[in-house]
Amino acid sequence: MDILLERMGRWVAGRRTKWVTLVAWIVLAGVLSAVWPGVNQKEDNTAANLDSLQPSVQAGLLSEEEFPSDSGLPALLVWKRDGGLLDEDYENIQKLTAYFTQNPLEGQELVVPFDRIPLPALKQQASEDGTAIVLPFFFNKNIDSDLLKQGIAQIQEQVKTDFGSDPFAAKLDDHGELSVRVSGPAGVSLDAVGLFSNADVSLLMATVLLVLVLLLLIYRSPILAIIPLIAVGFAYGVTSPILGKMADMGWITFDSQSISIMTVLLFGAGTDYCLFLISRFRQLLMEEKDKSKALVRAFRDSSGAIAMSGFTVVMALLVLLFAKYGSVHRFAVPFSLSILIMGIASLTLVPALLAIFGRVSFYPLVPRTPEMAAERARKKGKANISKSHKKSGGRVGRVVTKRPWLIVIVTLVILGGFAGNALRIEYTVDILSSFPEDSPSREGFAVIADKFTPGELAPVKLMVDTQGKEVPLEKTFSELPFVSKVSEITQGKNNNEINAIDIEFNLNPYSNEAMKHIPDIRNAAVQVLKDAGVTSPEERVWVGGLTSTQFDTEATNARDQQVIIPIVIGLIAILLLAYLRSVVAMIYLILTVVLSYFSALGLGWFVIHDIMGATAIQGLIPLYAFVFLVALGEDYNIFLISSIWKKRKSMPLKQAIQEGVTETGGVITSAGLILAGTFAVLATLPIQVLVQFGLICAIGVLLDTFVVRPLLVPAITMLLGRWAFWPGTVEGKTEISQHSYHKQKQLK
The missing domain is CATH 3.30.70 (Alpha-Beta Plaits)
Structure with missing residues (x-):
C-alpha cells in the first residue's frame, strides 16, 4: 500500500505531472461551468417536504379536488x-x-x-x-x-x-x-426564500474571509493561506455544474438552505483535508532537504487518513437518502458529492500546488532542515535559533499517558454534565419563530394575533365523508376549548357528501400546543361520524392546513431520526473496523463522538436558551447536527489513531501515544478552529434555524478538538493497552518496554 501511495504522490506532484494536474482541474472546472448550469440556477425552494402518504398531504389533495376556490x-x-x-x-x-x-x-x-x-x-x-x-x-x-x-x-x-x-x-x-x-x-x-437567498452571498464572503484570516494567523503565510482556498474554489467550480446538471435532468432537487450549508461544509471540511497534508509536508521539510521527496512522503503518510476521513463523511451524508422528510433527503447528494470532489482535490490539486510552490508555500516562515538552517544562519552571520512548535502538544501527550485515569474521569464528568443538559431541550417546527422579528410575515402575524385571533393566520381545514347523514360539525367543534371560530359547512364540488369546515385556533397555529390538538380534532370528527351512524369513520376524516402539516413534519422527523442515526453509527462502525481492524478501537471511537454530540446539544441548549433566550430549537437540528458531528468528529479520531497505530509498530504504546498526540495536535487544533469558525459563520445570519445549527455544530467541533481528540481518546487508548488493538496485531513487531525503546534510541 505504501508503494502504491508513493507512486500516486510522485504522479500528482511530479516535475511535469504537477502541471498536468493543475491544468486538468482548470480545464475541468472551466468546461463544466461553461456547458452546464450552476447550482444556484437550479435551486427549487417550493419542493415538497412530505410525501403523498402523509395525512396532511392527502387532505390537501382532497381540498384541491373538492374545494378548489379556497385551496x-x-x-x-x-x-x-x-x-x-x-x-x-x-x-x-x-x-x-x-x-x-x-x-x-x-x-x-x-x-x-x-x-x-x-x-x-x-x-x-x-x-x-x-x-x-x-x-x-x-x-x-x-x-x-x-x-x-x-x-x-x-x-x-x-x-x-x-x-x-x-x-x-x-x-x-x-x-x-x-x-x-x-x-x-x-x-x-x-x-x-428571501432570507436564504440574501444569505448566500454574505455567507460565502464571510466564510472565505474567516478561513483566510484563520490560516494567516495559524501559519502566518499568505501563500499557504491561499492554497486551500484555491482547492475549495476548484472543488466548488466542479461540484456546482455537476449538481446543476443533475437537477436539470430531474435526478435531484435542492434548495437555498442546502446550498448555504454545502458552502460552509466545503470550506470547513475541505480546508481540514488540505491541512492534514500541508502539516505533514511542513514537518518533513524540517527533516528532508529534497522538497519532492518530502512531499511524496507526506502524501504517503497522510493520504490514507484523508481518504478514509473523506469517505466516512461521504457515506454518512449519503445515509440521508433514507430520510422521508424532503429537505433532509435533499441534503444527501449535494453534501456527499461536494465532500467527494473536495477529497479528490485534496489528494491531487493540493499536492500539485505544494510541488509548484515548494518551500516558498510557507514564506516567510520557511521550514528547513537543521543543516539548511545552520548554513543560512552562517551566511547571514546570525546564530541558528530553532523554535519548537511541539511543546504544547508534547506536554499534553505526557499528561495523558502519565495520568490516563484522571483524564478519563474528568472529561467524562464534564462531557456527561453537558450531555445531561440535552434532556431539557424543547423542540419546535414553528417556522415563524426562526424569522427575525422585523420580517414582514412575522410582523403581520403579530398584528393578527393582537387584533384578531392568531388562528386566523392558518386555519385547520376539516373534511369528512358524511355518507349523506346529518353531522353537526359546527356545533361539535365550536364547543372545543382551543377553538375560536368555526366556518359554515361547505359541500364538495364533485361529491356533496363530503363536508368541510375551517377551524381557527385561539392560539398560535404554528405552536407545539396547537399541533397537539390535531389528534383531538381527528378524534372528535371520528366520534361525531360514529354517533351519526357513518361506517368506518376513521377512514372518512381528513385534517388539512399548516398546523396539520407541522404535525406530520414532527412525526416524519422522529421517524427519520430513528432510522438514520442507527444506520450512520453502523456504517461508521464498519468503515472503522475495515480501516483499523480493531473491534475495541471501533467501539470506543464511536462512543466518544456520540458522547461529544450529546454534549454539544446540551451545551448548545445552554447558550441558545439560557443566554440567548430562545424558548425552543428547530426540530430538524438534532438530526442535522448528528450526521455532521459524528462524521466530521470521526475524521479527527481517524487522523490521530492512524498516527498512533503507525508509531506503535516501532515503539512502545506509551511513546506512540505521546508522539501521536504531539504530531497531530497542531494540525487538528488548526483544522478544528477553522471548521468550528465556518459553522459559527452561520450564527451571523438572520435565520434562527441556521444560527442554532451553526452554534451547536461549532460547539461540537470545539469539544472534539480540545477535549475528545487530545485527551479522552488517547487516555482510553493508554488504559486499554494491547486491548486497544484487539483482535488486530502490530505486524512484525513484539511488545518492547519503554526502557528498552529509549536504550535502543540512545544506541542509534
Whole structure:
C-alpha cells in the first residue's frame, strides 16, 4: 500500500505531472461551468417536504379536488392604523381589490372582493377596535417562488399608486400612519426564500474571509493561506455544474438552505483535508532537504487518513437518502458529492500546488532542515535559533499517558454534565419563530394575533365523508376549548357528501400546543361520524392546513431520526473496523463522538436558551447536527489513531501515544478552529434555524478538538493497552518496554 501511495504522490506532484494536474482541474472546472448550469440556477425552494402518504398531504389533495376556490396559497395583507382605519383607507382597499379582480396577477386564483362589499359591512370585517383589517389574496398552490415574489411586488406598486404613499415601508408603531404587511403562508414562504437567498452571498464572503484570516494567523503565510482556498474554489467550480446538471435532468432537487450549508461544509471540511497534508509536508521539510521527496512522503503518510476521513463523511451524508422528510433527503447528494470532489482535490490539486510552490508555500516562515538552517544562519552571520512548535502538544501527550485515569474521569464528568443538559431541550417546527422579528410575515402575524385571533393566520381545514347523514360539525367543534371560530359547512364540488369546515385556533397555529390538538380534532370528527351512524369513520376524516402539516413534519422527523442515526453509527462502525481492524478501537471511537454530540446539544441548549433566550430549537437540528458531528468528529479520531497505530509498530504504546498526540495536535487544533469558525459563520445570519445549527455544530467541533481528540481518546487508548488493538496485531513487531525503546534510541 505504501508503494502504491508513493507512486500516486510522485504522479500528482511530479516535475511535469504537477502541471498536468493543475491544468486538468482548470480545464475541468472551466468546461463544466461553461456547458452546464450552476447550482444556484437550479435551486427549487417550493419542493415538497412530505410525501403523498402523509395525512396532511392527502387532505390537501382532497381540498384541491373538492374545494378548489379556497385551496390556493393565501397571502394575507394585514392593514393597520393606530387610532382607527379611515374611510379613505377602506375605499383605497376596495379600489385595490377591484383592480386585481379585473387584472389578475400571474398565478393569482382569487382576491376576496372587498370592492363589492358596502362600506359599513366592510368595516365589520375589521378588528374590534377598528385599527386593522386583513385582505386575502389566493395564489396557485404550486406557484414558483420567483413568480410569487413578482406578484407581491406588483401589489406593492399598485398600493403606492392607489394610496399615494408606501404603507409597506411604514413602521407598525408609527402613530396615525397606515401600514401593511404580507403575512400568511405566502408571506412566510416569501420571507423564507428571501432570507436564504440574501444569505448566500454574505455567507460565502464571510466564510472565505474567516478561513483566510484563520490560516494567516495559524501559519502566518499568505501563500499557504491561499492554497486551500484555491482547492475549495476548484472543488466548488466542479461540484456546482455537476449538481446543476443533475437537477436539470430531474435526478435531484435542492434548495437555498442546502446550498448555504454545502458552502460552509466545503470550506470547513475541505480546508481540514488540505491541512492534514500541508502539516505533514511542513514537518518533513524540517527533516528532508529534497522538497519532492518530502512531499511524496507526506502524501504517503497522510493520504490514507484523508481518504478514509473523506469517505466516512461521504457515506454518512449519503445515509440521508433514507430520510422521508424532503429537505433532509435533499441534503444527501449535494453534501456527499461536494465532500467527494473536495477529497479528490485534496489528494491531487493540493499536492500539485505544494510541488509548484515548494518551500516558498510557507514564506516567510520557511521550514528547513537543521543543516539548511545552520548554513543560512552562517551566511547571514546570525546564530541558528530553532523554535519548537511541539511543546504544547508534547506536554499534553505526557499528561495523558502519565495520568490516563484522571483524564478519563474528568472529561467524562464534564462531557456527561453537558450531555445531561440535552434532556431539557424543547423542540419546535414553528417556522415563524426562526424569522427575525422585523420580517414582514412575522410582523403581520403579530398584528393578527393582537387584533384578531392568531388562528386566523392558518386555519385547520376539516373534511369528512358524511355518507349523506346529518353531522353537526359546527356545533361539535365550536364547543372545543382551543377553538375560536368555526366556518359554515361547505359541500364538495364533485361529491356533496363530503363536508368541510375551517377551524381557527385561539392560539398560535404554528405552536407545539396547537399541533397537539390535531389528534383531538381527528378524534372528535371520528366520534361525531360514529354517533351519526357513518361506517368506518376513521377512514372518512381528513385534517388539512399548516398546523396539520407541522404535525406530520414532527412525526416524519422522529421517524427519520430513528432510522438514520442507527444506520450512520453502523456504517461508521464498519468503515472503522475495515480501516483499523480493531473491534475495541471501533467501539470506543464511536462512543466518544456520540458522547461529544450529546454534549454539544446540551451545551448548545445552554447558550441558545439560557443566554440567548430562545424558548425552543428547530426540530430538524438534532438530526442535522448528528450526521455532521459524528462524521466530521470521526475524521479527527481517524487522523490521530492512524498516527498512533503507525508509531506503535516501532515503539512502545506509551511513546506512540505521546508522539501521536504531539504530531497531530497542531494540525487538528488548526483544522478544528477553522471548521468550528465556518459553522459559527452561520450564527451571523438572520435565520434562527441556521444560527442554532451553526452554534451547536461549532460547539461540537470545539469539544472534539480540545477535549475528545487530545485527551479522552488517547487516555482510553493508554488504559486499554494491547486491548486497544484487539483482535488486530502490530505486524512484525513484539511488545518492547519503554526502557528498552529509549536504550535502543540512545544506541542509534
